[in-house]
Amino acid sequence: MSTQALDHTDVHAHSDHHEHHPETFWSKYVFSMDHKMIAKQFLITGIIMAIIGMVLSVLFRIQLGWPEESFPFLERILGKWAKDGRIDPSFYMSMVTIHGTIMVFFVLTAGLSGTFSNLLIPLQVGARDMASPFINMLSYWFFFTASVIMTYSLMIETGPASGGWTIYPPLSALPKAMPGSGLGMTLWLLSMGLFVASSLMGGINYISTVLNMRTKGMAMTKMPLTIWAFFLTAVLGVLSFPVLLAGVILLIFDRSFGTSFYLSDIYIGGEALPNHGGSPVLFQHLFWFLGHPEVYIIIMPALGITSEIIATNARKPIFGYRAMIMSLIGIAFLSFIVWGHHMFVTGMNPFLGSVFMFTTLIIAVPSAVKTFNYLATLWKGNIQFTPAMMFSMGLVSLFISGGLTGIFLGNAALDINLHDTYFVVAHFHIVMGSSAMFGMFAGVYHWYPKMFGRMMDARLGYFHFWLTFIAVYCVFFPMHFIGLDGVPRRYYAFTSFEFMNEWLVVNQFISIAAIIGSLAQFIFLYNFFRSIFKGEKATQNPWKSNTLEWTTPVEHIHGNWPGEIPSVYRWPYDYSKPGHDEDFIPQTTPYSETISSNIPTDFGIHEEPVKAEEKSN
Amino acid sequence: MNTMTVEQDKFNPRPVKFVLWLFILSSIMMFAGLTSAYIVRQAEGNWKIFDLPSIFYITTVLILLSSATMHYSVLQAKKNNIAKQQIGLWLSFLLGAGFLAGQYMGWQELIANKVYFVGNPSESFVYVISGLHGAHIVAGLLLMVSALIGVYRNISQTKNIFRMELTSIFWHFIDILWIYLFVFLLINR
Ligand code: HEM
Ligand SMILES: [Cu+2]
Numbered sequence: 182m183s184t185q186a187l188d189h190t191d192v193h194a195h196s197d198h199h200e201h202h203p204e205t206f207w208s209k210y211v212f213s214m215d216h217k218m219i220a221k222q223f224l225i226t227g228i229i230m231a232i233i234g235m236v237l238s239v240l241f242r243i244q245l246g247w248p249e250e251s252f253p254f255l256e257r258i259l260g261k262w263a264k265d266g267r268i269d270p271s272f273y274m275s276m277v278t279i280h281g282t283i284m285v286f287f288v289l290t291a292g293l294s295g296t297f298s299n300l301l302i303p304l305q306v307g308a309r310d311m312a313s314p315f316i317n318m319l320s321y322w323f324f325f326t327a328s329v330i331m332t333y334s335l336m337i338e339t340g341p342a343s344g345g346w347t348i349y350p351p352l353s354a355l356p357k358a359m360p361g362s363g364l365g366m367t368l369w370l371l372s373m374g375l376f377v378a379s380s381l382m383g384g385i386n387y388i389s390t391v392l393n394m395r396t397k398g399m400a401m402t403k404m405p406l407t408i409w410a411f412f413l414t415a416v417l418g419v420l421s422f423p424v425l426l427a428g429v430i431l432l433i434f435d436r437s438f439g440t441s442f443y444l445s446d447i448y449i450g451g452e453a454l455p456n457h458g459g460s461p462v463l464f465q466h467l468f469w470f471l472g473h474p475e476v477y478i479i480i481m482p483a484l485g486i487t488s489e490i491i492a493t494n495a496r497k498p499i500f501g502y503r504a505m506i507m508s509l510i511g512i513a514f515l516s517f518i519v520w521g522h523h524m525f526v527t528g529m530n531p532f533l534g535s536v537f538m539f540t541t542l543i544i545a546v547p548s549a550v551k552t553f554n555y556l557a558t559l560w561k562g563n564i565q566f567t568p569a570m571m572f573s574m575g576l577v578s579l580f581i582s583g584g585l586t587g588i589f590l591g592n593a594a595l596d597i598n599l600h601d602t603y604f605v606v607a608h609f610h611i612v613m614g615s616s617a618m619f620g621m622f623a624g625v626y627h628w629y630p631k632m633f634g635r636m637m638d639a640r641l642g643y644f645h646f647w648l649t650f651i652a653v654y655c656v657f658f659p660m661h662f663i664g665l666d667g668v669p670r671r672y673y674a675f676t677s678f679e680f681m682n683e684w685l686v687v688n689q690f691i692s693i694a695a696i697i698g699s700l701a702q703f704i705f706l707y708n709f710f711r712s713i714f715k716g717e718k719a720t721q722n723p724w725k726s727n728t729l730e731w732t733t734p735v736e737h738i739h740g741n742w743p744g745e746i747p748s749v750y751r752w753p754y755d756y757s758k759p760g761h762d763e764d765f766i767p768q769t770t771p772y773s774e775t776i777s778s779n780i781p782t783d784f785g786i787h788e789e790p791v792k793a794e795e796k797s798n
Numbered sequence: 799m800n801t802m803t804v805e806q807d808k809f810n811p812r813p814v815k816f817v818l819w820l821f822i823l824s825s826i827m828m829f830a831g832l833t834s835a836y837i838v839r840q841a842e843g844n845w846k847i848f849d850l851p852s853i854f855y856i857t858t859v860l861i862l863l864s865s866a867t868m869h870y871s872v873l874q875a876k877k878n879n880i881a882k883q884q885i886g887l888w889l890s891f892l893l894g895a896g897f898l899a900g901q902y903m904g905w906q907e908l909i910a911n912k913v914y915f916v917g918n919p920s921e922s923f924v925y926v927i928s929g930l931h932g933a934h935i936v937a938g939l940l941l942m943v944s945a946l947i948g949v950y951r952n953i954s955q956t957k958n959i960f961r962m963e964l965t966s967i968f969w970h971f972i973d974i975l976w977i978y979l980f981v982f983l984l985i986n987r
Contacts, residue, residue: 312813312814313813313817385820385821388816390813393816419827420823420824423825423827426828427835428835430930431832431835434926439916440922441917442839442922460839466835466838467831470831
């Protein structure tokens with residue numbers, strides 16, 4: 182094993198190594214194969230994409246809040262897409278589509294998993310780097326190219342893809358269906374093709390690293406929950422993205438070669454198309470077979486990050502470590518058999534619908550287990566309110582609020598009313614969009630010292646948290662009511678229909694909250710970029726945490742540890758252990774050094790024998 | 799100092815082999831997606847029925863043979879019989895290329911029977927499924943080329959065996975994959 186082979190090196194061997202391969206600017210910052218640098222590349226690319234996604238959302242929120250008004254500055258920014266200061270309807274559709282695509286895939290999948298899996302997997306399992314650093318580098322560059330193409334598609338003459346982030350045919354399959362269905366859709370497919378390749382390369386690497394390169398003593402049951410979450414996320418990706426690929430390949434043949442997998446009996450301008458015998462619902466099956474696991478691909482890393490941060494900052498062992506792992510595994514498994522809940526109203530056989538309803542409601546159980554465990558961990562903890570901790574608790578709050586509405590939607594009968602309304606928009610923005618974003622913020626605040634060797638400003642962090650937290654609830658909570666009233670999503674103007682008129686005021690409120698919330702993100706950006714250069718220098722273990730990454734030096738070195746990779750002796754959650762003089766015991770501390778605090782369960786001995794004795798008394 | 803550097807570069811095949819298995823897994827998922835799409839679509843009716851090209855039976859034999867020669871080649875490599883290893887590899891390569899050519903002829907046969915790529919989805923599916931499998935064959939052939947180059951360049955025995963193992967794992971996989979796909983298409987018409 183390479184880890185073993187590398188174990189025998191010492192500091193000298195390393196400096197020696199460096200002399201042989203002098204690092205240039207290009208090999209260090211650009212085509213880096215070091216997982217820590219690749220993590221930063223993913224993060225910064227993700228942040229840039231997030232800004233683009235956010236600007237798009239502000240633009241369409243302006244349209245939704247004030248559909249009759251004209252904003253001359255829009256014409257200055259958008260040119261022909263906002264003639265006379267009013268956003269063009271088809272560009273509105275484009276913005277919604279690209280906003281969704283960017284946020285779901287580029288920010289919360291690649292930005293989140295790419296950053297933290299890359300940073301933490303080798304550091305927390307005790308490896309010098311990924312299984313294949315080269316594939317890891319490729320993974321980033323595929324993602325980068327995909328991002329460039331997606332962004333470029335915003336600027337082309339005919340506009341970007343406009344059929345929604347789920348790209349249902351026929352809008353996506355017929356280049357003539359709408360302006361964005363032409364070149365825009367082609368670029369979307371190209372970009373997402375590269376993205377899928379990038380995700381697969383990344384995921385395969387993460388899995389292989391976790392399974393093969395753990396340091397001595399790091400049993401699977403001693404891994405931090407972050408690693409479990411990243412690992413299962415990668416498994417979901419490897420199993421589900423290829424199915425999307427299959428669906429997209431068929432879509433490409435329909436678009437460009439005239440096949441009819443998804444198309445049948447369509448008329449454009451009164452003329453029948455030759456396509457015959459296809460089924461658009463087939464695409465939905467293939468899409469949602471990826472799509473539902475994808476939403477868990479987004480949330481599971483955030484949940485893992487939260488587990489770690491909550492335990493560290495509550496100064497308490499995580500409640501129900503094994504239950505946390507089991508519920509992650511349960512969620513991962515179940516997420517493959519619930520996709521039909523996105524298709525209740527496609528004319529699905531009601532019996533099949535009730536099967537999907539059943540599996541969907543079951544998935545609420547492991548999700549609930551996780552939230553209860555978070556709350557139990559917080560209970561009576563010695564809570565350190567760091568910004569990372571605030572965002573983690575924010576995630577728990579959002580995950581509960583959004584999970585509850587999922588249970589409504591999971592009812593096939595209720596979903597007839599709720600499908601494709603703002604209720605769904607509220608549901609997934611809270612449970613997925615915002616909570617995963619909160620998980621990402623939490624991760625950035627918590628591991629910033631590990632990434633950049635400096636601290637972010639805590640006071641700005643609190644400011645950022647409260648503004649964001651309040652804005653998120655103000656934006657998404659009212660949408661439930663709009664949705665219950667039956668207002669459909671993806672409509673250009675609420676003024677065109679009598680019954681939607683009354684919601685205009687609410688929409689204005691939402692838009693104002695969204696704009697304030699977006700402005701609050703500049704606090705984060707300022708804090709983030711300023712701290713890279715001017716932040717307070719970090720100590721080696723600023724949060725007094727147990728996990729391995731805090732045993733590496735603050736200065737980044739190739740191979741992570743200057744000498745041998747440390748061995749691991751205990752689980753990562755020995756916080757506030759009675760009998761120990763400090764309130765944390767790193768995983769690298771052997772039990773022989775903590776005699777005063779050892780308890781039988783540390784050695785796999787459980788309570789039963791004692792109880793049996795009591796009974797015999 | 800030198801020994802240490804050497805030890806550092808010591809080559810560890812396990813994670814890389816694992817990467818290949820994961821790639822195979824994702825490939826399986828892609829074909830599982832395609833074949834279940836096939837079944838779902840078939841259940842909706844309006845499905846044209848036709849015969850698969852007869853040459854597909856011959857190509858199936860070819861690829862089975864190539865798996866056997868591939869296995870032979872790996873065994874010889876492990877016994878350090880480089881000459882026989884080469885023969886095995888070349889045979890597998892030729893059989894694999896023959897398979898690919900046969901598949902292409904199969905497409906010609908389909909066209910001659912008026913079964914077109916652009917037609918009823920039942921027809922398109924046969925082309926898409928065999929075509930994507932063919933792409934895997936091309937990748938397998940490239941792996942063989944890299945193993946062959948390794949043999950001629952006299953790379954170290956560990957590396958040679960490593961390349962051979964990767965190639966043969968992948969090759970047996972696409973062999974089994976084809977048999978699955980072929981039987982699937984035969985049964986579900
Ligand atoms: C308590 C568990 C949950 C249940 C029962 C549930 C149920 C549902 C149902 C039935 C829908 C379809 C609504 C419709 O289109 O009519 C839906 C949509 C959605 N859910 Fe959930 N959900 C749950 C948790 C989650 C989680 C944890 C996430 C993400 C992390 C998530 C993300 C989404 C997304 C993104 C959509 C909308 C996709 C779209 O149409 O654009 N859900 N949910
Ligand atoms: Cu779902």
